[in-house]
Amino acid sequence: MLILVFITRIFMNHLYFGDCLDVLKQLKDENPQPFIDLIYIDPPFNSKRNYNVLFESIDIKDANSQKQAFADTWSNYEYVDTLNELMQIDRDLYTVLNTFHNLKSISDSAVAYLTTMSIRIWYMHKLLKDTGSFYLHCDPTMSHYLKFLCDMIFNERNFRNEITWQRTNTHNDAKQGRKAFGNVVDIILFYTKSDKNIFNQQYLVHNEEYVTSFYKFQDKDGRKYSLGDLGAPGGEEKGNPYYEFLGVKKFWRYSQENMKKLYERGLIIQTKPGTVPRLKRYLDESKGIAIQNIWTDIRPLQAGQKEKLGYPTQKPETLLERIILTSSNEGDVVADFFCGCGTTIAVAQKLNRQWLGADISHLAIRLIIKRLTETYGQGIKHNIKMHGLPKDIGSAKMLAQETEGG
Numbered sequence: 082m083l084i085l086v087f088i089t090r091i092f093m094n095h096l097y098f099g100d101c102l103d104v105l106k107q108l109k110d111e112n113p114q115p116f117i118d119l120i121y122i123d124p125p126f127n128s129k130r131n132y133n134v135l136f137e138s139i140d141i142k143d144a145n146s147q148k149q150a151f152a153d154t155w156s157n158y159e160y161v162d163t164l165n166e167l168m169q170i171d172r173d174l175y176t177v178l179n180t181f182h183n184l185k186s187i188s189d190s191a192v193a194y195l196t197t198m199s200i201r202i203w204y205m206h207k208l209l210k211d212t213g214s215f216y217l218h219c220d221p222t223m224s225h226y227l228k229f230l231c232d233m234i235f236n237e238r239n240f241r242n243e244i245t246w247q248r249t250n251t252h253n254d255a256k257q258g259r260k261a262f263g264n265v266v267d268i269i270l271f272y273t274k275s276d277k278n279i280f281n282q283q284y285l286v287h288n289e290e291y292v293t294s295f296y297k298f299q300d301k302d303g304r305k306y307s308l309g310d311l312g313a314p315g316g317e318e319k320g321n322p323y324y325e326f327l328g329v330k331k332f333w334r335y336s337q338e339n340m341k342k343l344y345e346r347g348l349i350i351q352t353k354p355g356t357v358p359r360l361k362r363y364l365d366e367s368k369g370i371a372i373q374n375i376w377t378d379i380r381p382l383q384a385g386q387k388e389k390l391g392y393p394t395q396k397p398e399t400l401l402e403r404i405i406l407t408s409s410n411e412g413d414v415v416a417d418f419f420c421g422c423g424t425t426i427a428v429a430q431k432l433n434r435q436w437l438g439a440d441i442s443h444l445a446i447r448l449i450i451k452r453l454t455e456t457y458g459q460g461i462k463h464n465i466k467m468h469g470l471p472k473d474i475g476s477a478k479m480l481a482q483e484t485e486g487g
Contacts, residue, residue, distance in 0.1 A: 093464060093465070093466045094426075094430070094435060094436050094437065094464055094465050094466070095436075095437040095438075095465070095466050095468060096426075096437070096438050096439075096446060096449065096450075096465055096466070096467055096468070097437070097438065097439035097440075097468045097469050098439075098440065098441075098443055098446050098467070098468065098469030099439065099441060099468075099469040100441050101201060101418035101419065101439040101440075101441070102200060102201055102204070104418065104439045104468070104469075105201060105204035105205060105208065105418065106204060108208055109204060109207055109208060112208065115207065115208050115209055115210045115211070115213070115274075116208065116210065116414060117205075117208045117209050117210060117213055117414050117415075117416045117437075118209075118210055118212065118213050118214075118279065118408075118409050118410075118413035118414050118415065119213060119214050119215075119216075119279075119404075119405065119408045119409040119413060119414075119415045119416070119434075120205050120208075120209060120213070120214070120215045120216070120415075120416045120417070120418070121215075121216040121218070121401065121404055121405075121415070121416075121417055121425050122205075122216070122217055122218065122417060122418055122419045123218035123394065123396060123417075123419055123421065124198060124201075124217075124218075124219075124419045125394075125419070159193075160192065160193035160196040160197060161182075163196050163197060163200055164178055164179060164182065164196050166200065167196070167199065167200055167203075170200075170203065171203055171234075173233055174199055174203065174230065174233055174234070177229075177230070177233065178192065178195060178196050178199060178230075181195065182196075191223070191226070194223065195223070195226055195227070195230065198227065198230070199230050199234070201418065202215075202217070202230070202231065202234055203234055205416075205418065206234050206235060206274070208416075209274045210274065211274050211275045211277050212274070212275070212277050212278055212279055213273065213274045213278065213279075214241075214271065214272070214273050214274075214278050214279065214280075214408035214409075215231075215235065215271070215272045215273070215274075216269055216270070216271055216272075216404055216408070217231065217269065217270040217272075218267060218268075218269050218396070219267070219268050219269075219270065220264075220267055220268065221264065221266070221267075221268055224243070224268035224270065227270060228240070228243070228270055231270055231272055235272040235273070235274070238276075239272050239273045239274065239275065239276070240270075240271075240272055241271040241272060241273055241278075242270075242271040242374045243268060243269075243270060243271075243374065244268070244269040244270075244271055244374050244375075244376060245266050245267075245268060245269075245374065245375045245376065246266060246267045246268075246269060246376045246379065246400065247265055247266050247375075247376065247377045248265065248266060248267050248381050249265050249381050250265065251263060251265065269404075278408070279408055279409060279410060279413075280407060280408065281406060281407050281408075281410070282371055282372075282407075283371075283372045283403055283406060283407050284368045284369030284370060284371055284372065285369050285370045285372060285378060286369045287364070287367065287369055287370060291370070292305070292364060295307045296364045298361075304363055304364070304365060305363070305364040305365075306361045306362055306363045306364065307361075307362050307364075308350065308359035308360065308361065308362070309359060309360040309361075309362045310334075310359070310360070311333055311334055311335070311340075311349070311357070311358055311359065311360050312331055312332065312333065312334065312357065313331075313332040313333055313334045315332075316332040317332065321333065321334065322335075322336055322337065324337050326340055326358065327344075327349075327351050327358050328354060328355060329355070329356075329357055329358065331357070343360065344358075347361075348360060348361045349361070372403070376400075376403075379397060379399045379400050379403070380397065380399075381397060382395055382396075382397050390422050390448060390452065394421060395421070395422050395424060396424050397424075398424055398427065398428050398431075400424075401424050401425050401428040401429075402428050402432070405425075405428055405429060405432055405434060406432065409434055411432070411433040411434065412433065412434065412435065413434050413435065414434070414435045414436070414437065415429040415434045415435070415436045415437075416436065416437045416438070417436075417437075417438050417439075418438075418439045419439070419440065420438035420439060420440050420445065420449065421440060421445050422445060422448045422449065422452065423438060423445070423448065423449030423452050423453070425438065426438045426449055426453070427449075427452055427453065427456070430453065430456075430457070430461075446467075446469075450462070450465075453465075
């Protein structure tokens, strides 16, 4: 008897302290094959402000060293070295970014940001499986540049969506003299490694107004239904069948055999002879409304919410739940290389995904450990492998206190 032995990759949840570029290079060296199913990143926007707010809002002795670590990574003066590094691994990316560098119309800070992001996204692409997906959370000031660069890295045919998330209801800068409409949205760019990507369609529950407007009919047993079109858009060009059904000749969505079966089941209605037949769609069989690329139903975190941790750029768990449920399955590996306060990690843990996270601040690492242990208990630390070495004694002591087994 032939016995086949399969060796599976044993994966423990991993948390990396340090610059994600170093982490990405290490992971690429250690893993000859791509192994990540989903990457979501919410990097700092083209500003140091958000991170400095974090460092200054927490009472620690080494806040200055943490600010310096962040500043060194995103420095306008260091990006030329990164640009030269890109020249060795991706000549096209280098050419575009070097052109930006030579243009007076684009600021040095913008080019520094785009260069810093490009090399990191390049390595993320290398770690992503063929069935994998990539989500980049950004703001409208940089999203158009980032999309162009992601088109180059992922190939423009693997661009899936520009998702608009309405993160707040109002934002009025008029009192500060700004002469423009308030910006209430973030942009999330959605790419895949190939056309084999995992995609689990998510749905919104029908609201009462929608049900009243569209499910106007009711069977004798009380089941509500709407009437849908049976005609086939695209006609012959789409390969749809043409035949006569209940006295009406046209292109149909279904084959003649399937139309007959639906009719026999009482699912096709013709209100009077000669009218186009309609298909009954029952409310209790509907999954809801398929989610589109404008997300207005996920509210931002408010002061006083239990989920809120005081992290200035924290995103709601419902946002990450939608992304993770859509583009991964249970047991898959989810990664966030700018994991901040760990929302991606917390949701991945809750949804039975494996995960890895990286952040340059030990404050973020401490916050993630605290977040997980408060939810799952001290025992969860035994399922997390820590990586990285603090660059100062204060950080090392504080990180050790938080990550030691309990």
